[in-house]
């Protein structure tokens with residue numbers, strides 16, 4: 001049984017954060033574990049409140065896992081403060097965890113800040129050098145690189161800059177390219193570029209797409225996939241999850257975490 005750890009915030013609405021990560025790990029048959037960095041009171045409409053944990057509480061959760069169960073892959077999501085980022089970075093080094101996926105969560109879809117402005121320095125200088133993969137959306141990649149991203153060439157340049165910060169593989173996600181008919185994610189492994197493109201789905205049920213995408217990469221790395229294959233599976237998984245999105249609540253509904261598994265099961269049934 002492969003094990004994956006998510007270090008992220010709790011989304012009471014269940015579509016993003018720790019909840020999305022654990023549902024995704026489960027779908028991919030990886031044992032999921034968590035260290036909660038903050039509790040958010042959140043639903044499909046927005047974030048009502050954020051209650052960060054102390055850095056000590058985050059440290060104790062990670063230590064409990066590190067001293068006993070270990071992890072085949074680790075992902076980070078909402079980290080909120082510089083202090084939490086520094087603590088997480090220290091523990092990633094202490095346990096020499098490989099397959100570290102950083103989703104540099106900064107702002108929720110409705111605009112609520114999930115990372116303090118003054119924590120960006122810590123993210124760039126302590127956390128990013130530990131990343132096997134980083135998965136920023138366009139606004140996050142702009143903040144981390146200090147450049148405006150409008151074209152595919154801009155995404156390429158930003159990916160190179162992120163590798164210069166010590167990251168080994170970069171995926172710049174295209175969900176925010178809202179004028180396009182496709183959603184194109186740019187992958188850079190430090191040497192070569194590859195684009196993963198899918199048809200853009202016109203839906204408001206996209207809450208937690210980024211968390212789910214990076215959780216798939218984490219689960220696949222835990223199972224021994226290459227980074228390229230893990231990203232490729234993540235793209236298929238999120239496409240199915242958005243296509244079969246769930247219309248609950250009055251705002252951005254969640255994606256469907258079991259759509260990918262259900263389709264795979266139906267395909268296998270048809271073959272037999």
Ligand SMILES: Nc1ncnc2c1ncn2[C@@H]1O[C@H](COP(=O)(O)OP(=O)(O)OP(=O)(O)O)[C@@H](O)[C@H]1O
Pocket residue numbers: 016107108109136137138173174175176183184185198199200201202203206207208209210211212213235238239242
């Ligand atoms: N409307 C859409 N149609 C198809 N794919 C999409 C759509 N929106 C997002 N995606 C895909 O979902 C994944 C996540 O991208 P996105 O840019 O939305 O992340 P994000 O902004 O970090 O998400 P969130 O903050 O809501 O968790 C990417 O693979 C992207 O291509």
Ligand SMILES: Cc1ncc(CO)c(N)n1
Pocket residue numbers: 008009010011016017018040042077078105107108109114207208209210211
């Ligand atoms: C807890 C949490 N993490 C990440 C996101 C980004 O989708 C969110 N909305 N909430």
